[in-house]
């Protein structure tokens with residue numbers, strides 16, 4: 001059977017399984033098995049086990065994933081974010097759109113301590129959405145802002161997405177990707193902040209100022225800020241600092257981060273054995289969920305490759321694009337469209353084996369390309385119909401916020417992400433400057 | 442049905458115990474970091490041992506995660522279906538995708554583990570750690586996943602799957618997933 | 620017949636050129652109707668560590684490797700891949716072709732249902748590259764944490780006062796850069812240069828006593844091999860011989876070019892003196908006897924290799940200075956032979 005036919009059949013099965021609502025990990029694995037039988041080469045299924053063992057179980061880099069998940073959970077148990085948000089909310093209350101700015105800044109800070117988005121969006125949603133709506137913020141602006149800012153957690157390092165990407169991009173290390181994503185991640189946060197301020201100026205009733213009565217004294221505010229800001233800063237320095245300064249590997253940093261987060265829980269008097277135990281159980285389920293997608297995807301790509309589907313897909317893209325810019329544009333578009341329907345894990349694992357060899361062929365800097373992918377994947381959380389940020393916001397928002405409000409609300413932020421991608425294409429140094437400074441050419 | 446309770450119970454017990462393994466490998470990494478950077482005497486075994494513990498940890502939790510409906514899925518269409526229709530579509534998903542994969546995963550990893558066992562395979566370096574226990578764990582994990590699939594299908598057929606009646610598109614743990 | 624073949628080397632490592640050359644040579648000699656080899660870069664079908672298992676199980680028909688990766692399955696794979704201060708590339712060629720080496724490869728791989736065609740040799744590896752402390756004498760090894768692969772190699776380093784850190788090739792650069800290790804050995808100078816080691820290390824200590832030369836080749840599933848007619852089998856062997864000769868001069872030329880590139884990049888290069896190498900030789904001999912006596916297959920391979928060195932010593936010495944390399948003052952043959960029984 002030809003590579004084209006097998007590529008078509010396996011893609012079709014993948015879509016079928018997804019729309020049947022079957023777990024993604026198992027749809028990928030099942031499609032691998034069916035694909036091998038349909039191609040009449042069941043003997044190739046041996047590589048499925050070789051790949052699962054060698055790529056997923058025997059993989060030092062991926063150890064960081066459960067540990068960063070555990071750290072995020074400890075951090076939210078510590079209550080550190082709630083208090084910091086309180087402080088920042090008061091600090092910003094004097095500015096137009098101040099509450100919105102507080103959301104962006106806390107999200108950036110949270111993003112720099114955790115590697116996952118669920119924690120950020122839920123924590124911010126629970127804390128910030130109610131006061132925002134109460135002070136008369138536009139529903140769409142409030143939900144869109146919280147959702148989009150929360151997604152920065154998986155772009156600004158540490159990030160489990162970048163860890164997974166490093167593990168699947170030959171020659172790129174976690175440290176390089178973290179350094180590469182730092183500037184674009186922070187800039188995207190700054191763009192969100194500018195957007196909020198701009199809206200507050202143009203449409204003051206969308207982002208009103210907080211009433212005087214709700215403000216606290218400057219002294220009290222600074223005290224609150226100093227007390228609350230210190231623990232997360234220690235965490236950021238401990239993890240990112242040690243990693244980027246070249247003291248520890250990502251795996252080591254994740255273990256240290258989990259320990260530091262646990263210490264914060266203990267020192268704030270929030271430690272309880274029952275919470276600790278449920279944090280471990282939840283981390284186990286979340287880690288298994290993420291890593292089983294890796295299992296399914298490695299099975300899928302193995303069979304897809306050996307039966308010729310991969311080469312056929314690459315030839316198809318090659319036919320569409322004969323210069324680097326068109327190639328990158330085509331790939332970004334593909335990722336954007338996949339992002340409407342698929343989870344980021346699946347997108348990374350399915351597209352990297354197809355894209356990266358083509359990128360190398362064209363002489364495109366793989367570091368720049370992978371970070372560009374990471375930025376465009378921000379849209380996958382926001383774009384309907386399937387987007388985690390949308391789901392989380394839906395789960396948190398009060399009933400009078402309609403789902404369409406949430407969807408309309410994220411659209412400007414999707415536009416800002418696309419703008420950011422454009423900036424990265426025009427100015428590659430946004431990505432490459434920091435890694436080059438830290439690690440040399 | 443006792444078989445459902447038995448299977449769910451097995452994976453629940455496995456999940457509750459194996460979830461603790463994260464603490465062990467976190468502790469080993471921290472110990473190794475301490476030995477290396479503070480005392481200047483790195484351990485020779487930490488690298489391989491943490492890697493094996495991590496592999497054991499997540500692979501054994503596959504069935505447990507399935508029992509908790511924690512595996513991410515796209516229920517755009519199914520969430521809008523009538524419960525009866527949705528149940529049968531989900532059963533079909535298990536038949537078409539889950540069982541072929543879980544079956545191949547289990548049978549092939551059995552051969553894989555047995556080859557390693559017969560060869561007495563160890564890691565290659567000054568510290569020789571046996572590799573076959575992890576490969577055997579992979580087989581056990583595949584079996585745990587397989588039986589959990591049986592339980593899930595029985596629950597769907599007998600109309601005892603609680604997630605069918607929740608219309609929330611976010612799964613069980615909206616707070617921390619990712 | 621169509622074979623699927625992969626390699627332990629990703630496309631970014633120059634070692635893959637040897638594998639590609641063999642496939643290309645086979646393509647020139649064998650009618651594609653009879654046999655076509657579809658070659659996949661390392662990592663695209665199965666991870667490097669799983670190539671052995673994939674060929675053994677017949678999932679794929681052929682896999683290119685460096686035998687040392689499989690020493691966890693049988694320690695005898697280690698001397699089939701490299702030696703600590705013993706063989707140079709020509710010794711491997713001599714031994715494989717005319718002193719019975721080829722049979723031992725097929726015997727050891729045969730235990731796993733595979734046929735082996737050695738088709739690549741590289742001469743001496745670079746040696747250690749260090750970040751901040753030069754290794755000018757053996758004493759400088761004291762207390763260093765060095766990335767090094769191999770069982771014999773690790774034990775030898777420990778005897779010299781250093782400690783072995785095992786890590787995959789892809790992690791070495793970052794680990795050097797962030798001081799996780801003090802230094803590393805990886806491969807020949809050209810492969811090292813392509814890995815960017817000149818950017819993160821200032822010192823280079825030659826020669827590569829830990830890995831005096833290396834062998835590369837292809838594992839072929841026995842059933843797939845047996846399915847070929849004898850003429851085709853013979854062509855595959857001839858392609859392997861042709862590739863082996865090419866690999867020697869190709870990598871030597873490339874290593875020489877890369878040596879100059881390291882010099883230009885400002886790397887300080889120190890060669891250990893002969894007295895140091897003599898000391899290392901003694902400890903290497905000790906280690907080899909130790910390891911050989913822990914495993915009978917390993918002892919048999921070493922016995923054959925050392926037997927070759929002693930046998931060839933007569934003519935090699937007589938033809939000095941126009942001889943091919945040196946006759947090392949190697950381990951005691953009788954001791955190893957006793958362990959091979």
Ligand code: NA
Nearest residue numbers: 111153156158
């Ligand atoms: Na982050």
Ligand code: NA
Nearest residue numbers: 339380383386
């Ligand atoms: Na989406």
